[in-house]
Amino acid sequence: MSRVPLPYGAKILELFRNPKNLGRMEDATVSAVAGSPACGDMIAIYLKIDDESEVITEATFESYGCAANIAASSILTEMIKGKPIKEAWKVSWRDIAEELGGLPSVKYHCGILAVGALKRAIREYYRMRGFHPDWLPEELTREEKQALEEEELAKVLTRKIGVGGGKKSDRSGED
Ligand code: FES
Secondary structure (H helix, E strand, C coil), rough: CCCCCCCCHHHHHHHCCCCCCEEECCCEEEEHHHHHHCCCCEEEEEEEEEEECCCCEEHHHHHHHHHHHHHHHHHHHHHHHCCCCHHHCCCCCCHHHHHCCCCCHHHHHHHHHHHHHHHHHHHHHHHCCCCCCCCCCCCCCHHHHHHHHHHHHHHHHHHHCCCCCCHHHCCCCCC
8 A cells, every 4th residue: 555645844854854953962961751662653852951041052862753843843853952041941833834834734743752751851951950930830831741652552552552762764764
């Protein structure tokens, strides 16, 4: 059975083929993961933060998701570099979709996962520093909840039908 290619825009395809800021950052101030390697959709985000100004000076990512996830993560790291953490927190998956020139609706969750990882990294940064700024909500955001839901689903699938065990390549195709 042949698969119908998804209607990706030029920007998504360009960032998938030549992603910016791809790779692990060994000296990151903080990092976080969202998604599950068991189902293949996973992103890790690495941030270098200047503690005094609370500005994100560098951001990189690793993705084991699809083309849309790679493009979303790549554009997200570009969007938050040089921004104060408080501003980076406000970047939504819709902002990412807009910057990418649109995402197919079945791929919204790829952008949501990228933002979920960013928000986790920001929470972890303040947890490590031992304080909670007033602008940081106590309650989890939609992106963080969705990351949790996907992780739970992956666990259930792994238990029930033994899905998992192999990571999808991060550059294997444009699905
Ligand atoms: Fe799951 Fe894109 S990250 S389909």
